[in-house]
Structures are given as structure tokens and as C-alpha cells.
Amino acid sequence: MALSIRQKRVRRISGDPVDGVVVQGPVDGLATGTPLYSVAVQGTIDGRTTCRPRGWRFGTWNVGTLTGRSLEVVEELQRRMVDVAALQEVRWKGEGTRFVGAKGGRYKLWWKGDDGTGGVGVMVREELLEQ
Numbered sequence: 001m002a003l004s005i006r007q008k009r010v011r012r013i014s015g016d017p018v019d020g021v022v023v024q025g026p027v028d029g030l031a032t033g034t035p036l037y038s039v040a041v042q043g044t045i046d047g048r049t050t051c052r053p054r055g056w057r058f059g060t061w062n063v064g065t066l067t068g069r070s071l072e073v074v075e076e077l078q079r080r081m082v083d084v085a086a087l088q089e090v091r092w093k094g095e096g097t098r099f100v101g102a103k104g105g106r107y108k109l110w111w112k113g114d115d116g117t118g119g120v121g122v123m124v125r126e127e128l129l130e131q
Helices: 070-079
Strands: 009-012 020-024 037-045 048-062 084-088 094-100 107-113 120-125
Touching: 070 084, 070 094, 070 107, 070 120
Parallel strands: 048 084
Antiparallel strands: 009 020, 020 037, 037 048, 084 120, 094 107, 107 120
């Protein structure tokens, strides 16, 4: 069965204390038109029925190169209220972590690349790291 990202889907997870996940998309797109998704958890926790929006927004972006553009990427993620972003083609050598952005709107960046071509990264909003 083919699924459209424009339709809401509920996946039942048996035996899990949270027995349903609602995924809604697309919410928005980054410069490449990649869809973002809002995730809400719905089910029973400790015998109580709940429907709690988690409020996390996920995105993916083929940045082409991150060299000299990390602040631009952070500004775009903030503008689109993205909490976690997967980045492709960061083109940085080696691997490491660092914070990018100004205090109060920073993201932690993890990256890995081999020879300055390709490479991947993940950016997570600083407030999520404290939870």
C-alpha cells in the first residue's frame, strides 16, 4: 500500500505503554523543499488516556557545504522552528561537535566526513539537550 505524506497516519504499537503515534506532514520545507513533520504521542500512560503534542519539529537539508554557512543554517532552522535537523554534504573533514548560533538560539552540531566531500551532520536545538 502506498502512503502519501499528506495524509495523517496512526501506527499502533502493541505492548508499548504509549500505544499510538500520530505523524502529520508536510508542515513546511527548507530551501530544498524537504518536508517537515510534527509528531504527537497519543495513547495510555499509567492507565490514563493522553494526547500530548511533543512539539518537536524534524527537518532534513542538503546544505551543499556548511563551510561559512553554519550561522545561515541556524537562522533558517530558527525561522522554521526546527528542533532536530539532519544535514547532508556538510563537506567538513573529520568528526566532532560544536555549538553554533547565539546564546538562547543555539544548536549543537555533530558532524562526520572523510575527505572534505560529502559528510553528514545533525543539529539539535540546545533546549532539547537539557531535557
